[in-house]
Amino acid sequence: MEELAYIPSPSRGVIHLGPIPLRGYAFCIIIGVFVAVWLGNKRWIARGGRAGTVADIAVWAVPFGLVGGRLYHVITDYELYFSAGRDWVDAFKVWQGGLGIWGAIALGAVGAWIGCRRRGIPLPAYADAIAPGIAFAQAIGRWGNWFNQELYGRETHLPWALHITSSEGGRVPGYYHPTFLYESLWCIGVGFLVIWADRRFKLGHGRAFALYVAAYCVGRGWIEYMRVDDAHHVLGLRLNDWTAMIVFLLAVLYIVVSAKNRPGREAVVEPGAASDVGASDEGASDGEGVSDGEADGAGEPKASGEQAEAEVEDDAEVKDEAKDEVKDEAGSGTTKS
Incomplete structure (x- = not known):
């Protein structure tokens, strides 16, 4: 059945400029990083920090985040790289897709902690400043999945169905829910939610970041439930659904405990500023x-x-x-x- 209205998939996800491949997936990640640093810098200055501090710490956080995201993907989908007939070298081919946000945030936080420690800056204050920027970066990065024709949902005949044309990697051409688009729009909403709540309630000591995490987990839960790509299941739910629920509870718990023990916002976010x-x-x-x-x-x-x-x-x-x-x-x- 030919749909009258649908979202087309790109015919290819890479353009070659001579011997140099320009990949849509990589471009989306890079643009997202720049947006996160730009917005984070503006918010950091507004909180009393120095210009350029966010970028300096991002030099540590971004590489750690990329490694963490790839590690999470490879560990949770190990059969794609280490089972019979697979080539383990493919685990290093990040440009083909496969970055887990949970690992990216976790190990990226380690990199940010190193950068903050070197400058004598509290990590929670830095996390609050960059929280909405990370959400917007995710919104942009999800379009990399569109270039790779991956991470789509169940079949649908809705006017905004995603038309998958590739048959590689077990894909079946057809019309599916564009879960990448759902998550992109959700992340945009999360970013604006954090900005509004931060202005309204003067969130501090990591609570703006925790709000971002909690709000993202809510959306990731129902979007993950719609996806049809291969995944490990535990008690009938996809692994990422369980991860989203656990991380959501931890984020909410942090907000409650932090608000009780350390109300208000930091008076000084960067010594000497x-x-x-x-x-x-x-x-x-x-x-x-x-x-x-x-x-x-x-x-x-x-x-x-x-x-x-x-x-x-x-x-x-x-x-x-x-x-x-x-x-x-x-x-x-x-x-x-």
Whole structure:
């Protein structure tokens, strides 16, 4: 049955620029990282941190996150790489897809902790700043699955069905739920939710990040339930469903305990950042003093100009008086003759 409306799949997920392959999956990951760092930097500065700190720590967090995401995928889907007829070398081919968000967040947090420790920054404060950016990065990264024609759901005839055309890797061409799109939209909503809640409730000490984790797990649970790709099942549920439920409970527990023990938000997120701002303000004040002096100097020519105008008026009055005297003398002379 040919659907009248559907989401087409790309004919290929890689474009070759000479000998260099440009992969859509990799582009989505890279763009997502840049968005997360950009937004995280803005939020970090707003919380009192220095510009550039988020990027410096991301140098540690991103590589750790990529390794963690790949490890989680390989461990939970080991049969794809280590079973009979499989090549274990494929486990290193990240560009073919396969990054588990759970492993990426877990090991990425280790990398972020190392970066924060080197700069004397509390990890929870950093996590709060980058939380919505991570959600938006996931939303962008999910489109990499679209390029690879993977991670789709059950068959459907809805107008937004995803048309799978590839038959590689056990795929069956047809029309399926675009679960990559569902998760992308859900992550966008999570990002805005965290931004709103952070402004409304002044979340601190890691609670904004915990809210992101909890909200993401809710969406991942029902989206995972729709997927039809191979996965390990425990008590009738996919492994990632159980992971989402456990992580959700841990995130909610953290929010409750943290709010009780450490209410409010950190007063200082980066040591020394406040003194930098103070030095900048002092420099700006000095600049204002110079401007005032220049303004005073500019007033002197104005005063001199007014004095010159007064002198011209005095000269004009003297000339008028002289003319009157000449007329009077002339008038007197005529009478005498």
